[in-house]
Amino acid sequence: MPDQRQTHFRIDVLGPLRLTGRHGRDCTPKGAKNQALIAMLALSPGMERPRRWLEDKLWSSFGPEQAGANLRQALSKLRSALGSEADLLQADRNAIRLAERQVRVDLLEEIVPGDDRTELLEGIDVRDPEFEDWLRQERAQLQAMINRTQPSSNRGILITCRSDGDTAAGRDRILADVLSNQIGENIADQVRAWRQADPDSVGAPDAPPSDVLIQSQLLADGNSHMLFLKAVHQPSARILYSRMQRVERLEAITNSEDEIARTVFEAADQILGKIPHALPKDRPETRATALSRLALYRMFSYDQDALREAYGLMDQAYRHDENGLYLAWGSLIRMTQMMEMSEEDQGGLMEETIDLxxxxxxxxxxxxxxxxIVSKVRSTVHGDLAGVMDLAQSAVERNPVSAFGLKALSEAYITAGRLQEAYRTSARACAIAKSSPFRHWWDTGHCLIALACDHYEEAITAGEAAARAAPLSRPVHRTLLALYAATGRMDQATEVARRMVKIEPGFTIDQMIGDPDYPVRTLRGKGLLAPLGALL
Incomplete structure (x- = not known):
């Protein structure tokens, strides 16, 4: 699964080769051998191959000198085509490599095609027997992967949640149990899973072994306690997550205070991220988790093509495991496409959002x-305050440590005009989601809520954090543009306006100020569009 590193390039090898650079720019090279060179590096260990190996695969009928010259010429053309992004390709006297930390490859992200007719490097025609042999081997490996991942029966992930047996005091044991179960609940919210009682404690020695064991231990340490958490994949004994932290007051656990809620949220998120690596690939919940996690990375980039891909991935997740959660995420993706104005058929998107x-x-x-998720979607699509508030409050009652539920509740409060409650709830959601790879989703929401509460500096800080993590997000850039202008930071406002022209084709400040249908309702209501006139 993707990690939190900063990447700039995406290489798709399933279907026709496609190389996408910064800001969604299509950098796919022209020429079959240039494409083949990129593909072979992308699918090689460490994304690196010796020069001679590449020469043998692409120019096998040439002598060493001519093959070497052909490789140098291909590299020169590729660097020229990449322009300012030529740092993707790195070379020395012995080897050629891609800048691995800057690259994602679809086939390497725990994903295999939902349609087994999908072809690796579809349509590529290099006409070299050595390359064709390599391609046949790669396609055979892909087919074997597809065959191995055909869904088996869906029994759900079994999670045993318990306190460690060495915990002494009865109260401490109960609180440790509470923590383990909260982590298990947060995992079960996001993937089909069952929390399983410890078979020994309930007298069920023949119960199937759990997939994941979550253990919590509280140890008295003077006037405070040390908390140790550990999650283990039982069949392999691999540790999926562990953490040691001090708990000054045990009431922090019973009250689900921020420090505890953040730990629970972080633990569940990191365990979920490891599940596709740990569980057998033929289990539907394994594939659905991998697909949905990748879809979230795509969705929260806010790029037009990435949003389309996110919906396709989430749809695949649902086909592998008919979990209503994937339909809910699908509705949010469709709503995001509407809000981003990235598709022409707005009416069709609206109908699909509601149906989902x-x-x-x-x-x-x-x-x-x-x-x-549905609370947020209903709020945007219908403005149904009573229904939205009921859903958000029910979500938080059922899971008080979920940053997702708190975000939904903060937005319900803002719709109801309960600004201070919205602000406090949003700030708590951001604090809990601090370690999430999608933290910018909470930062974007907090930016708008802080703005509504006239906390402009805090809104700018949250907006800048969101923009760094999601440089293609139109809503956060629109908000920053208005905030910079309203606070007299015209140089920064001008820079954001330039960025908006790149990420939103046809964008003009005139439209933002004068078009009543342009999606800046909060900014318009706060009177923050007028200062933009200084940029005209």
């Missing part, structure tokens, strides 16, 4: 994460 969230509620009405 209705189906999500039919199959996942008890899931607090489904409630949270």
């Amino acid at each position: 969230y209705h189906r999500a509620m039919e199959t996942g009405a008890e899931n607090p994460l489904v409630m949270s």
Whole structure:
């Protein structure tokens, strides 16, 4: 699964080769051998191959000198085509490599095609027998991977949640149990899973072994306690997560205070990220988790093509595991496409958004994460305050440590005009989601809520954090543009306006100020569009 590193390039090898650079720019090279060179490096160990190996695969009928010259010429053309992004290719006298930390490759992200007819490097025609042999081997490996990952029966992930047996005091044991179960609940919100009682404690020695064991231990240390958490993949004994932290007051656990809620949220998120690596690939919940996690990375980039891909991935997740959560995420993706104005058929997106969230509620009405997502979607699509508030409050009651539920509740409060409650709830959601790879989603929401509460400096800080993590997000850049202008930072406002022209084709400040349908309702209501006139 993707990690939190900063990447600039995406290479798609499933179907026709495609290389996408910064800001979604299509950098796919022309010429079959140039494409083949990129593809072979992308699929090689460490994304590196010796020069001679590449020469043998692409110019096998040439002598060493001519093959070497051909490789140098291909590299020169590739660097020229990449322009300012030529740092993707690195070379020395012995080897050629891609800047691995800057690259993502679709086939290497725990994903295999949902359609087994998908072809690796479709349409590539290099006409070299050595390359064709390499390509046949790679396609055979892909087919074997597809065959291995055909879904088996869906029994759900089994999670045993318990306190460590060495915990002494009865109260400490109970609180440790509470923590383990909160982590298990947060995982079960996001993937089909069952929390399993410890078979020894309930007298069920023949119960199937759990997939994941979550253990918590509280140890008295003077006037405070040390908390030790550990999650283990039982069949392999691999540690999926561990953490040691001091708990000054045990009431922090019973009250689900921020420091504890953040730990629970972080633990569940990191365990979920490891599940596709640990569980067998033929289990539907394994594939669905991998697909949905990748979809979230795509969705929260806010790029037009990435949003389309995110929906396709989430749809695949649902086909592998008919969990209403994936329908709810699908409705949010469709709503985001509407808000980003990235598709022409706005009416069709609206209909699909509504259909998806209705189906999500039919199959996942008890899931607090489904409630949270649907609350946000309903608020944007219908402005249904009573329904939105009911869903958000129910989500938080069922899972008080979920940053998703708190975000939904903060937005329900803002719709109801309860500004200070919205601000406090949003700030708590951001604090809990601090370690999330999608933290910018919470930062974007907090930017708008802080703005509504006239905390402009805090809104700018949250907006800048969101823009760094999601440089293609139109809403956060629109908000920063207005905030910079309103606070007299015209140089920064001018820079954001230039960026908006790149990420939103056809953008003009005139439209932002004068078009009543342009999506800046909060900014318009706060009177923050007028200062933009100084930029005209």
